[in-house]
Amino acid sequence: MTVRGRFWIVVWSAYVLLVLAGVVARQTAAWVTAGDLNALREEHRLLDVTRNDLIRRIRQARSRAVLVSRAERLGLSLPPDSQVVELGLPDPVAR
Amino acid sequence: MRVAFAAGLILLVLRAGEVQLLQGRRYAAEARRTRTRQLELPARRGTIYDRTGIPLAFDQEVYRVNVTPAELVDRREAVELLTRHLGVSRRYVTRQLERRYAWFRGPFTASQVAPLQTVRGVYATSEPQRMHPQPMLAEGVLGRPGTADRPGDGMERVMDSVLRGQPGHAVVLRDQFGRQYESPGRLNQFPVPGSDVYLTLDADLQDLVEQALRSAVDQYRAIGGDVVVMNPRTGELLAVASWQRDEHRPSSPFTSAFQPGSTAKLFAAAALLTDALVSERDSVWGEGGAYRLGSRVVHDDHREGWMTLRRVISRSSNVGIVKFAARLRPERQYVMLRDFGFGSPTGVEYPTESGGTLRRPVQWSSTSAASLAMGYELAVTMLQLTQAYAAIANGGVLMTPQLVDRVYRPDGRLVYQRRPRPVRRVVPPHVATELREMLRGVVAEGGTGETAAMTSYEVAGKTGTARRVVNGRYIPGSTTATFVSLVPADDPQLVMTVKLDDPELVYSRATAAPLTRLMLEQLRAARTGVIERARIAARTPAPASTPAVRPGAVPYVVQWPLPPDTSVAGTTSVPALRHWSLRRAVGELHRRGLRVRVVGWGAVSSVDPAPGTTLPTGTLVTIHGTEREPPRSGSR
Numbered sequence: 116m117t118v119r120g121r122f123w124i125v126v127w128s129a130y131v132l133l134v135l136a137g138v139v140a141r142q143t144a145a146w147v148t149a150g151d152l153n154a155l156r157e158e159h160r161l162l163d164v165t166r167n168d169l170i171r172r173i174r175q176a177r178s179r180a181v182l183v184s185r186a187e188r189l190g191l192s193l194p195p196d197s198q199v200v201e202l203g204l205p206d207p208v209a210r
Numbered sequence: 211m212r213v214a215f216a217a218g219l220i221l222l223v224l225r226a227g228e229v230q231l232l233q234g235r236r237y238a239a240e241a242r243r244t245r246t247r248q249l250e251l252p253a254r255r256g257t258i259y260d261r262t263g264i265p266l267a268f269d270q271e272v273y274r275v276n277v278t279p280a281e282l283v284d285r286r287e288a289v290e291l292l293t294r295h296l297g298v299s300r301r302y303v304t305r306q307l308e309r310r311y312a313w314f315r316g317p318f319t320a321s322q323v324a325p326l327q328t329v330r331g332v333y334a335t336s337e338p339q340r341m342h343p344q345p346m347l348a349e350g351v352l353g354r355p356g357t358a359d360r361p362g363d364g365m366e367r368v369m370d371s372v373l374r375g376q377p378g379h380a381v382v383l384r385d386q387f388g389r390q391y392e393s394p395g396r397l398n399q400f401p402v403p404g405s406d407v408y409l410t411l412d413a414d415l416q417d418l419v420e421q422a423l424r425s426a427v428d429q430y431r432a433i434g435g436d437v438v439v440m441n442p443r444t445g446e447l448l449a450v451a452s453w454q455r456d457e458h459r460p461s462s463p464f465t466s467a468f469q470p471g472s473t474a475k476l477f478a479a480a481a482l483l484t485d486a487l488v489s490e491r492d493s494v495w496g497e498g499g500a501y502r503l504g505s506r507v508v509h510d511d512h513r514e515g516w517m518t519l520r521r522v523i524s525r526s527s528n529v530g531i532v533k534f535a536a537r538l539r540p541e542r543q544y545v546m547l548r549d550f551g552f553g554s555p556t557g558v559e560y561p562t563e564s565g566g567t568l569r570r571p572v573q574w575s576s577t578s579a580a581s582l583a584m585g586y587e588l589a590v591t592m593l594q595l596t597q598a599y600a601a602i603a604n605g606g607v608l609m610t611p612q613l614v615d616r617v618y619r620p621d622g623r624l625v626y627q628r629r630p631r632p633v634r635r636v637v638p639p640h641v642a643t644e645l646r647e648m649l650r651g652v653v654a655e656g657g658t659g660e661t662a663a664m665t666s667y668e669v670a671g672k673t674g675t676a677r678r679v680v681n682g683r684y685i686p687g688s689t690t691a692t693f694v695s696l697v698p699a700d701d702p703q704l705v706m707t708v709k710l711d712d713p714e715l716v717y718s719r720a721t722a723a724p725l726t727r728l729m730l731e732q733l734r735a736a737r738t739g740v741i742e743r744a745r746i747a748a749r750t751p752a753p754a755s756t757p758a759v760r761p762g763a764v765p766y767v768v769q770w771p772l773p774p775d776t777s778v779a780g781t782t783s784v785p786a787l788r789h790w791s792l793r794r795a796v797g798e799l800h801r802r803g804l805r806v807r808v809v810g811w812g813a814v815s816s817v818d819p820a821p822g823t824t825l826p827t828g829t830l831v832t833i834h835g836t837e838r839e840p841p842r843s844g845s846r
Contacts, residue, residue, distance in 0.1 A: 157324070161321060161324055164270055164320040165321060167341065168319065171342075174344045175343070175344060178344055180421060190826075193732055194731070195823075195825065196664045196666055196731045196818070196819070197665050197666070197819070198829070200666070
């Protein structure tokens with residue numbers, strides 16, 4: 116084979132290798148991106164679940180079943196009707 | 211050499227061509243089968259909120275964990291991680307890992323499973339699960355979503371088509387470890403989440419009502435109870451609670467019908483007033499508490515003399531209402547009951563609802579008219595009774611009860627907004643006003659519902675104590691105690707119906723009425739906005755018995771030095787002080803550790819809270835005197 120023929124074989128081989136490398140690089144990048152996307156989705160899902168869990172704990176802590184029994188242990192009691200006074204404010208338009 | 215090289219290249223090209231062109235599709239399909247997977251993406255079910263935006267039910271992903279022990283790299287480390295994060299015993303984990311496949315059912319949260327995701331051999335599968343931030347809150351109304359094995363119930367079933375959403379599809383890629391990745395380049399149909407539903411219920415009021423009901427069922431040793439709270443002007447159901455000692459005893463404010471007893475007397479009165487068959491001065495003789503009507507005898511709890519219709523209602527006289535109702539034709543009495551909504555479902559958005567029982571006049575016996583006037587031979591649900599009284603509170607217009615307030619799509623767009631739905635005008639406005647005045651008399655002093663009276667604003671209401679029917683037979687000594695209240699009396703914002711089944715104390719005045727007062731007191735002290743406090747504050751009347759004080763005169767008698775506010779834990783009960791002198795009454799209350807406020811002069815006419823109420827020491831008790839003006843001697 117002449118030197119010129121070998122030159123073109125090398126050139127074409129290099130071209131093929133370059134193209135293959137590009138394809139592999141793109142696929143690899145796609146895998147990495149998909150992995151990152153997955154991780155972000157998992158993180159979002161985890162934050163969502165944590166938020167819902169906190170909502171649940173807040174609602175349970177605020178429930179009367181919890182608060183009333185704790186208040187009673189502290190010596191507090193629900194006020195009877197005569198101890199609650201509604202204050203009527205004057206009409207702001209009239210003022 | 212060159213020939214061989216060229217031949218090799220040609221073979222390579224031919225082989226590549228064969229693979230690509232002739233067998234390409236087969237290999238591509240094989241690759242898709244092994245490396246990709248069609249996945250159905252479940253849609254997030256819509257959230258159910260209360261009227262203020264507090265979530266009552268929402269979807270949350272939970273996880274199950276399975277382990278392939280053969281794939282574990284470090285078994286000891288895996289045991290440690292599983293034990294620590296899943297909260298399962300080490301012994302159980304070790305035993306499970308001795309199997310070919312280990313399964314941990316859970317359910318586990320995402321935060322528990324996250325540290326295990328990178329461990330080889332450990333796989334977590336997620337599935338949506340319906341969560342309730344406050345378990346048991348409004349569970350009778352919310353219900354459960356349906357599954358393949360059973361249909362749903364409650365609002366989850368009614369609103370299923372709105373809450374469900376649409377599942378999506380995705381093509382996912384799998385790596386060598388079996389983990390899945392969504393492929394950005396593949397076409398997906400994204401799931402469409404369900405719409406969010408806002409109910410008319412108020413979560414804080416619902417919580418208050420449920421807790422009070424549970425305590426009352428225990429306190430009064432009832433077998434169960436129900437409470438319904440409704441806005442009479444709009445028909446919104448603000449709270450619907452039910453509690454049974456025996457959880458297997460089915461009962462629901464929507465489906466369980468009962469005989470309303472004396473609470474139905476008001477509807478006979480409504481017919482009489484609407485048709486002008488009775489005037490303010492008309493009266494009937496109480497027959498000393500026993501009235502023979504054909505073959506039966508109608509009894510009253512108290513012997514009464516001459517009674518106007520107003521007194522009949524305030525004293526809940528059976529004899530009185532039977533005599534007055536005799537002026538009505540059966541057809542008219544029936545039509546009035548139908549107009550108030552009895553005998554047919556209310557149309558509330560709930561999957562099952564009973565219409566109760568109301569027989570037509572052709573099916574009546576000779577004494578049916580009298581029985582219906584007293585609230586027997588009639589079966590109503592809590593919802594129907596509340597709706598009927600709400601019509602009286604609403605100037606005579608019957609409103610449809612409603613549970614759904616609004617619906618939002620996932621993008622935030624409002625797709626449904628509740629509107630009040632009037633059904634019909636039942637009675638003219640002046641008749642509704644007159645009926646409300648009668649109901650005020652029930653809660654006033656001497657009325658059967660005086661144990662529901664509040665000092666800060668007036669409550670109107672009606673007691674009802676009916677014999678219970680089980681399997682078609684009356685149970686001796688067993689009653690249904692009911693109290694329906696309009697709050698406040700002169701401008702009702704709420705209608706509250708309380709029912710206790712078979713309480714030990716039997717009568718409504720001793721059970722359902724005090725329970726109503728307790729809930730109203732707690733409602734006043736709560737932060738919930740269901741009641742417009744500005745309207746109550748504007749109408750709060752000045753205490754009628756405040757005496758005109760001469761300059762320099764001491765208006766109150768108090769112990770001196772003032773007893774310190776006591777934080778000593780302990781309770782005491784309010785004694786019966788009626789007709790006591792104010793001085794003696796104050797001394798007795800102080801002896802019991804209670805603080806005292808005196809209004810008026812003379813002897814004690816009433817005490818607030820009512821006698822028999824158990825209070826913590828240090829609570830303020832108000833005693834009212836019989837006289838508005840001080841005596842000439844100036845002494846109490």
